[in-house]
Amino acid sequence: MIDTGEVSAFRDLHTRLADAVESAVRGKRDVVDLVLVAMFAGGHVLLEDVPGTGKTTLARAVAGALGGVSRRVQFTPDLLPSDVTGTSVYDPQTGQIRFRPGPVFANIVLADEINRAAAKTQSALLEVMEERTVTIDGVGHAVPDPFLVVATQNPIDLDGTYRLPEAQLDRFMLRTSIGYPSVEDELDVLRPGSGAGRIADVRTVSSPREISAFSGRLQLLHVADPILQYISELGTGTRTDERLRLGTSTRGLRTLVRCAQVYAASKGRHFVVPQDVQDIADPVLAHRLVLTRESVLSGVTTSEVLADVLSRVAVPKPATQ
Amino acid sequence: MNGSLLKYGWVTAVLLVGALQLSQAWDGATVYFGLAALAGFAALPLKRIVPGGLAALAVMVLALTGGFFLARGASPDRDPTWVLLDTVPRLLTAARPAPATPELLVPGLLLIIGVSTGMVLSVTKRGTALFVPALGVATLYVSAALLTTGRADRYGLVALTLVVVLALGWLIIDRRGPVVPPAVLATALATLTLLAFVLPSNGFEPRKLVTPPITDIAISNPLPQLASWAAQGDAELFRMRGPEVPVRLVTLSRYSGASWEAASTYGPLGVVDAPDLPTGGKFQDASVDLRITGLQGEWLPGVGKPQAVSLSDAMVDPDTGSLVVAEGLKAGLSYTVRGVVETPADTDLAEAQVPAAATKYTALPRLPFTLAEYARQATQNARTPYEKAVALEQVVRLNRRPDAEAPVGSSYARLETFLFGAAGESGAGAGTAEQFASAYAVLARSVGLPTRVVVGFQPVPEQNGERIVRAADATAWPEVYFSGWGWVAFDPVSGNGSGPSAASKREVLNRLASTTAKPAPTSLASVPPLVQPTAVRDDRAAAPQAPKGFPFWAFTPLLVLAALFVARTSRRVRLRAAGPVGAWNEVLDSLQLAGLRPKPSRTVPDVGGEWGEAGARLAVLVDQAAFAPSPVQQENSWRLARQVKKAVRRKASWWRKVVWAIDPRPLFRR
Numbered sequence: 001m002i003d004t005g006e007v008s009a010f011r012d013l014h015t016r017l018a019d020a021v022e023s024a025v026r027g028k029r030d031v032v033d034l035v036l037v038a039m040f041a042g043g044h045v046l047l048e049d050v051p052g053t054g055k056t057t058l059a060r061a062v063a064g065a066l067g068g069v070s071r072r073v074q075f076t077p078d079l080l081p082s083d084v085t086g087t088s089v090y091d092p093q094t095g096q097i098r099f100r101p102g103p104v105f106a107n108i109v110l111a112d113e114i115n116r117a118a119a120k121t122q123s124a125l126l127e128v129m130e131e132r133t134v135t136i137d138g139v140g141h142a143v144p145d146p147f148l149v150v151a152t153q154n155p156i157d158l159d160g161t162y163r164l165p166e167a168q169l170d171r172f173m174l175r176t177s178i179g180y181p182s183v184e185d186e187l188d189v190l191r192p193g194s195g196a197g198r199i200a201d202v203r204t205v206s207s208p209r210e211i212s213a214f215s216g217r218l219q220l221l222h223v224a225d226p227i228l229q230y231i232s233e234l235g236t237g238t239r240t241d242e243r244l245r246l247g248t249s250t251r252g253l254r255t256l257v258r259c260a261q262v263y264a265a266s267k268g269r270h271f272v273v274p275q276d277v278q279d280i281a282d283p284v285l286a287h288r289l290v291l292t293r294e295s296v297l298s299g300v301t302t303s304e305v306l307a308d309v310l311s312r313v314a315v316p317k318p319a320t321q
Numbered sequence: 322m323n324g325s326l327l328k329y330g331w332v333t334a335v336l337l338v339g340a341l342q343l344s345q346a347w348d349g350a351t352v353y354f355g356l357a358a359l360a361g362f363a364a365l366p367l368k369r370i371v372p373g374g375l376a377a378l379a380v381m382v383l384a385l386t387g388g389f390f391l392a393r394g395a396s397p398d399r400d401p402t403w404v405l406l407d408t409v410p411r412l413l414t415a416a417r418p419a420p421a422t423p424e425l426l427v428p429g430l431l432l433i434i435g436v437s438t439g440m441v442l443s444v445t446k447r448g449t450a451l452f453v454p455a456l457g458v459a460t461l462y463v464s465a466a467l468l469t470t471g472r473a474d475r476y477g478l479v480a481l482t483l484v485v486v487l488a489l490g491w492l493i494i495d496r497r498g499p500v501v502p503p504a505v506l507a508t509a510l511a512t513l514t515l516l517a518f519v520l521p522s523n524g525f526e527p528r529k530l531v532t533p534p535i536t537d538i539a540i541s542n543p544l545p546q547l548a549s550w551a552a553q554g555d556a557e558l559f560r561m562r563g564p565e566v567p568v569r570l571v572t573l574s575r576y577s578g579a580s581w582e583a584a585s586t587y588g589p590l591g592v593v594d595a596p597d598l599p600t601g602g603k604f605q606d607a608s609v610d611l612r613i614t615g616l617q618g619e620w621l622p623g624v625g626k627p628q629a630v631s632l633s634d635a636m637v638d639p640d641t642g643s644l645v646v647a648e649g650l651k652a653g654l655s656y657t658v659r660g661v662v663e664t665p666a667d668t669d670l671a672e673a674q675v676p677a678a679a680t681k682y683t684a685l686p687r688l689p690f691t692l693a694e695y696a697r698q699a700t701q702n703a704r705t706p707y708e709k710a711v712a713l714e715q716v717v718r719l720n721r722r723p724d725a726e727a728p729v730g731s732s733y734a735r736l737e738t739f740l741f742g743a744a745g746e747s748g749a750g751a752g753t754a755e756q757f758a759s760a761y762a763v764l765a766r767s768v769g770l771p772t773r774v775v776v777g778f779q780p781v782p783e784q785n786g787e788r789i790v791r792a793a794d795a796t797a798w799p800e801v802y803f804s805g806w807g808w809v810a811f812d813p814v815s816g817n818g819s820g821p822s823a824a825s826k827r828e829v830l831n832r833l834a835s836t837t838a839k840p841a842p843t844s845l846a847s848v849p850p851l852v853q854p855t856a857v858r859d860d861r862a863a864a865p866q867a868p869k870g871f872p873f874w875a876f877t878p879l880l881v882l883a884a885l886f887v888a889r890t891s892r893r894v895r896l897r898a899a900g901p902v903g904a905w906n907e908v909l910d911s912l913q914l915a916g917l918r919p920k921p922s923r924t925v926p927d928v929g930g931e932w933g934e935a936g937a938r939l940a941v942l943v944d945q946a947a948f949a950p951s952p953v954q955q956e957n958s959w960r961l962a963r964q965v966k967k968a969v970r971r972k973a974s975w976w977r978k979v980v981w982a983i984d985p986r987p988l989f990r991r
Contacts, residue, residue: 001950222950273944275924314921318902318947 002220004270010214011268014040016205020065023203025058026196027185031178033266034283035062035150040215040262043173043255044129044149046114046287050156053178057197059110059150064202066211068107069144073125075117077160081124085134086141099136104128107144107208111151115161122164125149126171146211166246166290173255174280175287221261222271226316230274231256234281237309238289244305246290256284274315282306328444331490333359335454336440338486339461340433342479346468347429348629350421357430360384361437365445373442384434388427395424405431415633416590417469422633429464436461455487477876484880488887492894542580543571543620543776544731544755544797551725551753553792558616558778561788563609566662567810567819568622568790569777572641572800576766578686579732581759581774587636587645590627597640598679598771600626601663601807613654615792619645622778622790625660632656641773663807667825670707673803675770682771682802685763689733695740696764702836709768710801710811711821711829717761717813724751731759754814758797761813771802775810780819885983892988897959901946904939904962908932910987911966915973935964 014036021032035058038045047055056072063070073084086102103109104125111125129149133140151172153164169175181189189196231253239247248256257272259280264272282303289302340358344351360380367376389401392408399407408427412419419425436457443453462483465473474480550556561568573581607624616622621635621644630637635644635656642660665673699716703709721739728735728748735748739756742749748756758774765772778794798818800808812818816826896903896910905925912918912928919928925947929940939961946958970978977984 222948224948224950227948269949271945271949273924273926273948275926275944278924278927311920311922315924316947318905318925318943 001222002217002265002270006217007221007265007270008268010218010265013206013210013214014266017062017065020203020205021058021061023201024061024064024197024199025054026188026194027181028054028058028178031058031176032062033263034174034176034280035148037259037262037266037280038173039066039146039148039211040218040266041173041255041258042146042215043259044151044171046169046172046175047150047152047178048155048175049152049177049179050154053180054197055150055152055178056110056112057199058178059108060199061202062148062150063106063108064199064204066107066146066206066208067204068146068208069105070108070110071103071106072110072112073103074112075114075121077116077118079117079121081121084121084125085128086136088136097137099139099141101141102134104134104149105141105143107146107148109147109149111149113154114151115153115158115163117162119162122162122168125151126168129171144208146208146215166288169287170249170251172287173259174283176283215262218262218265219258221265223257223261224271224316226319227260227272227274227277228257230313230316231260231277233313234277234285234309237313238285238306241305241309243292243295243300244289244302245292246288248285248288252285252288256281259284278310278315281310327493329362329441331486332440332444332454335458335483335486335490336361336433336437338479338483339436339458339465342473343429343433343461343465343468345473346418346465347421347426348418350426350429353421353426353430354433357433358437360434361439361441364438364442368442368445373445377438377442380438381435384431388431391423392427395422412468414589416629418629419468420629420631420633425633432464433461454490458483458487477880480880481876484884484887488891491887491891542573542582543618544573544581544759544774545729547753547755547776547795547797548725548727548729550792550795556792557614558790558792558795559611559613559622561609561611561622561790562786563624563788564607565780565783565788566607566609566624567777567780567798568609568611568624569642569775570620570622570795571643571777572638572773572775574641574682574773576685576731576759576762578688581731584638584641584643587638587643590630590635590637590644596626596642597681598676598802598807600661601665601803602805603665603669604661604663604807606659607662608657608659610657611655613650614652616650619647619649621646621650621656621658623658623660625662627658627660629659630656631658663809665803665806665809667821669806670803670809670821670825672705673707673806675706675802676804679771679802682773683766683769685766687733688763688767689737691737691741692733692763693767696767699764700768702833706770706801706803707821708829708833710765710770710809711826712833713761713764713768713770714811714813714816714826715830717757717764718816721750721752721757723753723757723814725753727752727756729753729755731755733763736760736763754795754797757813758799761799761811765799765801773800773802773808774798775800882983885985885988888985888988889982901939901942901958904958905929905943907959907962908936908939908965908969909990911969913987913990914981914984915969915977917969917972929965932965932968935961935968939965 014033017036018029018032021036022029025032035045039062047058049055059072060070073079082102084102084104086100086105088097089100090096091098114122114125128134128143132145132147133142135141154161180186188194234256235248235250235253237247238244241247256277260272260276263280264270264276267276269276286301286303286306289305291300291302291305295305336358337355340354341351344354347354363383364373364376364380367379370376371379385401385405388408389404392404395411396404396407405427408424412425412428415425440454440457462474462480550558571583573583575582575584604625606628609624611622613622621630621632623630623642623644626642627637627644630644632646632654634648635646637644644658646654695716696713700709700712703712717740727739736756736759738746738748739750739752739760744750752760762772762774774797776795776797778790779796781788781790781794796814798810798812798814800810800820802808810818810820812820817823892910893907896907899906908929909918925943926937926940929936929943939958942958942961970981973981
């Protein structure tokens with residue numbers, strides 16, 4: 001069981017990180033929070049956004065704030081799996097075959113426009129995301145910890161792209177979008193010398209070791225049975241909705257529990273409340289739902305369906321334990 | 322210790338009220354029921370040794386065993402279960418109120434002991450919400466209402482007392498327990514209150530579920546015995562103490578043309594069947610103690626229309642009120658009869674009408690023309706039924722003499738001889754009370770007066786506090802039924818029986834004599850009555866047997882409102898004791914009352930945030946109390962809830978504010 005002292009320590013850390021990241025990415029505290037939640041929960045983030053909204057900046061700022069390594073891979077149709085994971089090369093000096101790590105060997109990996117690469121390359125990345133090791137010639141090479149992949153996907157301009165299959169979307173813990181900033185924040189960004197977008201100015205406020213330690217502890221955060229019941233009912237709600245071809249898997253619900261734990265801790269609570277579940281249900285679940293053909297044609301989105309389910313399922317009634 | 326003393330005191334009070342109420346279904350059983358109500362406390366010492374359920378079982382086994390030995394006398398040589406089960410139909414077919422005989426007391430005592438044990442044991446547990454006492458006392462109350470057809474609590478005062486006592490218990494003693502029971506209780510109580518008022522009037526009657534033992538008794542017509550009694554003279558029949566009233570032995574209402582017949586089906590006294598013709602508007606209770614000394618046969622002497630007899634095996638014909646004892650009378654048999662004696666004033670009868678539908682009392686199979694014509698002539702000047710009745714009394718009495726030696730019989734032939742026989746013919750112009758009463762009844766019936774014949778005994782003077790009734794006192798008299806006034810006795814033998822006063826009869830006769838010269842009215846029916854009998858209704862309302870005067874049901878809405886208010890208050894007390902979660906439920910209650918009930922999918926902070934800082938702070942406390950592993954209470958959540966409630970109430974419409982305190986909806990919120 002995790003106690004209040006530990007939680008307030010985590011909250012401090014979380015605030016420090018988010019503040020540091022926000023010095024580079026202005027006015028997007030909610031997205032920053034979500035990315036941090038995914039990182040502490042040991043998951044990955046899919047950002048669906050048009051170019052130029054600060055995806056790369058966000059990833060780099062996070063890496064900068066936690067003092068880890070960040071790498072960027074631009075996915076193109078001719079990108080090979082080994083370009084992502086690394087490959088074995090012959091070292092003439094030692095006369096040995098040596099593993100040269102690819103860009104995934106970093107704390108934060110920005111996989112830009114992941115849907116541009118061929119399925120083979122995509123799945124190479126997704127495999128690393130899941131396994132957290134790269135196996136070359138029978139030898140496993142572990143990626144560093146913490147390990148956060150921030151993949152981006154351009155929702156428009158889909159010609160010549162390879163859509164990520166549903167099974168692979170499931171590998172991403174969260175899907176969200178950054179979106180354009182508000183007018184004030186945009187003015188702030190545009191103002192010369194504001195410091196926005198300057199990765200170099202992001203203060204390093206933590207260390208990968210500290211992150212790893214917390215992410216293990218947070219799994220012990222208290223989740224009351226009624227909350228689990230509520231999450232299960234949400235899952236059933238998505239599975240029985242007529243507009244959906246595929247509802248949430250059990251893995252999806254488990255992920256929701258983990259994210260809720262981290263989210264609750266980030267709010268300084270040592271227990272999960274229904275509001276936490278509702279707040280992060282959309283980023284965690286929406287991309288795991290598959291619409292029926294009719295729903296796609298009628299223009300409804302999975303987020304809308306999920307909102308309906310949330311407004312339909314009763315939250316657990318407060319009862320004295 | 323102080324708390325448990327208070328609790329047991331409260332249970333005792335509730336039990337005693339319930340037992341007192343139930344004891345009204347029996348005659349003089351209050352002490353037994355009061356003691357039985359305390360029997361449940363016997364389970365307390367037992368509970369220290371064995372579990373509660375076993376203690377209750379032990380008490381009940383003891384009670385059932387005792388009940389078996391008490392009731393065994395009524396049906397010997399049967400197995401215990403049968404004996405105990407049989408006490409219920411016995412009670413339901415017994416007189417009302419039931420005499421306090423062992424076998425009739427058993428079902429009531431067992432019910433009270435059971436309820437008492439359950440109640441006492443239920444309050445020993447902590448936090449049981451005192452639900453069982455309310456249920457138990459409601460059971461007693463409804464049982465009493467059913468057994469007495471609602472007469473036990475005619476003004477609803479006992480129900481009110483119970484509601485108040487129960488409410489006090491919940492408010493003062495019981496501050497723990499789950500939140501739901503008050504709602505259940507309030508509903509149950511309101512329903513029970515309603516039931517208690519409605520049941521007797523809408524005709525639910527447990528006695529109808531049991532077929533009363535109807536006994537066919539072919540008892541010979543006692544009329545001919547009048548002659549033999551007349552011959553016995555001074556032989557003592559029975560002794561009585563009480564007012565000077567004629568004692569009735571048997572009432573004969575069927576006439577075959579050859580003889581009078583008594584009713585042949587009898588049921589226990591107190592069964593629901595009302596007589597076919599209602600009791601008159603003016604009457605008084607008469608209660609006499611009788612001791613049989615020489616009287617034989619099955620007929621049991623009684624007074625008026627019997628209401629209660631202290632003999633449990635006495636049976637009654639509801640229409641006539643004739644009492645019988647199937648085993649026959651024995652010398653030394655002592656009992657008390659309470660009966661209703663109709664006492665209409667002479668002026669009441671003057672304009673009284675007779676019911677047209679009472680054909681049973683006007684039936685005369687194959688009536689000879691001579692008798693019919695005689696009756697018509699005798700009454701041709703009479704204007705009202707009363708005048709006819711008086712005229713006939715005079716006609717039958719005139720020129721005829723009582724003669725104990727006269728031939729017996731009440732056939733048309735015997736009556737024709739009695740009335741018209743030539744001098745010297747045996748029985749002409751002479752007869753016993755049998756012929757006088759029969760002749761009167763036949764003539765009266767032929768002119769449409771509902772008439773019956775009663776065999777009984779003349780009132781005798783008191784000697785040393787006792788009235789000794791002898792064979793010579795036996796007589797028979799006819800009775801005529803007047804609408805609204807009941808059966809009125811006439812005396813064709815002497816003209817001065819217990820019926821209307823001689824002065825009134827003489828006045829009628831004088832008037833009839835003076836109108837003889839005038840032409841008779843063409844149609845009797847066309848003569849309008851001089852005075853409409855409006856006073857009849859008022860007299861009835863005042864009568865104790867007609868509980869129609871006051872609309873008791875008018876209290877029901879008030880009782881329901883009071884019950885709702887108590888239930889709501891008690892819910893609030895409970896919620897207040899339940900910490901932040903209770904405080905939140907109070908907020909939800911007020912939201913519901915204001916018509917702003919949030920969707921169930923909305924979270925606590927979401928809803929609370931709408932009601933300012935207090936709401937948001939309360940939401941944090943509620944979430945913590947509900948979902949944190951080890952909740953810690955830092956702030957007074959009830960104070961926050963009250964702030965939110967005030968804000969909510971301000972938004973409610975005026976009519977919602979009016980019904981705020983008694984709106985039952987929060988009670989049913991889940």
